[in-house]
Amino acid sequence: MEKRSFTSYRNPAIAVDLVVFGYHSEQLSILLLNRKEAPFKGRWTLPGAFLGLEETFRQVCQRILETKLGIADLYLEQLYSFDQPNRDPRGRVLSVAYFALVNPDHYDITAGEMANDVKWFSMEELPRLGFDHTTIVQMAAERLRAKILYHPVGFELLHHEFTLPELHRLYETILGIPIDRRNFRRKILDSGYIVMTGEKKTGAQHRHPDIYQFNSNIDPGNFTINI
Amino acid sequence: MEKRSFTSYRNPAIAVDLVVFGYHSEQLSILLLNRKEAPFKGRWTLPGAFLGLEETFRQVCQRILETKLGIADLYLEQLYSFDQPNRDPRGRVLSVAYFALVNPDHYDITAGEMANDVKWFSMEELPRLGFDHTTIVQMAAERLRAKILYHPVGFELLHHEFTLPELHRLYETILGIPIDRRNFRRKILDSGYIVMTGEKKTGAQHRHPDIYQFNSNIDPGNFTINI
DNA sequence: CCATGAATGCGTTATTATGACGCAAACAAA
DNA sequence: TTTGTTTGCGTCATAATAACGCATTCATGG
Incomplete structure (x- = not known):
């Protein structure tokens, strides 16, 4: 993520965070990113980025997927927007969460620039996540469960x-x-x-x-x- | 809505907009606010307010409902977040939309400070709305339709x-x-x-x-x- | 090379849920 | 008093569902 100061802005910063689902060897899994900087340095988190002034949420999702993960053209859906004032220790940051569904053709995520810091985790053995990302992942899993019954996803x-x-x-x-x-x-x-x-x-x-x-x-x- | 300048902030402003549903004489209806200032002066819009730096979305919803409409304690649910860069002519403004369900005990909305500018409209005869609020209302109606089948709302x-x-x-x-x-x-x-x-x-x-x-x-x- | 077991495709059947109605009692209006 | 509307309760044919059985294919192992 880019470095920026937060206290100098009167409006909250907007992050877009991605829950990328895959299905590996009969297990549901998600993509996590190992943070290289504070806060939550060394902790696994959802891949995310800040919203630019002229960007749409989907454009940020594309940017994350292509630049950091090296994949494109996925099923993408807005999940929820998270607003707890203390969810980011740096200051007020809202998070608009999206979830993506990845088919096996895109499992190999060595193409992105952060390939070394990205890893698939089975939903059965998720590590402790930074920020409120555990909450986001749980909500995404519930949404996916409900979704496959009523939509062909x-x-x-x-x-x-x-x-x-x-x-x-x-x-x-x-x-x-x-x-x-x-x-x-x-x-x-x-x-x-x-x-x-x-x-x-x-x-x-x-x-x-x-x-x-x-x-x-x-x-x-x-x-x-x-x- | 409070007056403020937009171009001087690097982060987008966050509005919280409310789709307040009621059920009057066998018709589904929503609460609309007649805007007294530009943009969309004189046009009907969803009641909304800007997110304060320490506020949660729900707190903004409560503030709108109590202050402007004079009602409280409703069913409240986040609907969707809208991000079209040109959805507000003043500059970049995101909208986090919530919808509320009002029982007949709260239909009388003369208590709020803007009671004169607030009116119930049947879903059958909605006026042309400002901003992208027609889109928001349509999505809210779809969500409500789906919701009453699977949740006791x-x-x-x-x-x-x-x-x-x-x-x-x-x-x-x-x-x-x-x-x-x-x-x-x-x-x-x-x-x-x-x-x-x-x-x-x-x-x-x-x-x-x-x-x-x-x-x-x-x-x-x-x-x-x-x- | 044959026996074994696991996986797949295709059935059957009892039970339940659903959609489409009929009917009588209560009550307002004529 | 009569008529039409509304409500509550019930029926019945049909469809959908859950819970299985069974033969075939094929990898594996003795």
Whole structure:
């Protein structure tokens, strides 16, 4: 983050912080940045940046993702704005939090300029975070849980082509509950939101399941799945 | 709103704007303020105020509600933060929008210091609004529509005690669709989220229906109703 | 090379939830 | 007194759901 003084401004500074979700080896994980300066030097935090006077929130998100992490073109959604006056020891800083969904094509985050300080953490073993970022991450996880039931966003965490068992395990992981494999298959297929690619194989293909992809010919607004 | 210069600050100013919902004579309505100064002088806008350096968003909301409108203690929820650089002609101003739900006990808004400039408008006949407030109102209405299906917030728009026909018409109004009276009754009663007050009458009481109230002994987090 | 076990795709069935109504009692208005 | 409206309660056919069974495929290991 850039260095700047805070007390000389009458308006609070605006930070944009990012919760970047990925799905690695059947675990939900997020990207964290190891801070190299005070406050919270050495602590892991969400990647963030200050809002420039002419920037939009999304532009800041793009700037963070491209410059610091070397990735672009993700699902991006505003999460919440945080306003606790003491959330930043340097002074009054508001945080507008966004969350992003990253598919496996962008897992390799060695391209950014801060690649050495960036690491994926499983949601099961998050370290202690700086600022109020633990609160932000919890809210983001809740939002994601609610979201995958009513909007087709789960696919954003998988490859363009995926298998039904993969999608099934993704839902089980994010929701944190076991879901009957056969009922899930029936519901997601009946919804029409995914279509099979290539030719249909016969019978059951152990460890070579059928390949599906998101059906782009359907209105994403109507997606629901009752678990 | 207080007068202040904008160009002399390096950080954007933060406004908190309120979408105050009420339910009047079977219509959803919101509170609007007639601006007495530029920009948008004479235009109707959402009530709002600037964030003080030590204030939280909720505190600003309380300040607006109490000082300008003369009401307090409402359901209050953060809606979204708006960041279009040109949304305020005076300069860069972010807006953190909240929405409030007002029950009929607070409909009389003559208590506030700006009572003469404040008016309820039905959602069906909104005037042209200043700033980007039309966008904010639309998003608030969508959020409310989605919210009453999964959280028990509809009751916030009614008296403490209410009748089932009243609740039924409230849902029809907010969702904008006809809902079968008898199925709605069955679902909302089976949910256990409302309980009858007083003794049960027999048969059908034309224009004197049974009185209910929200069941406070139940976890609000599990509320759902499938229309 | 065959037996074993795990994973996948495709069913079935009992139970529940839903949508679309009917009907009588109460009550205001004519 | 009659008529029409509103409320509360109930019915029923259909759809959706949860909880399973089963055969096939295929990697693994003896």
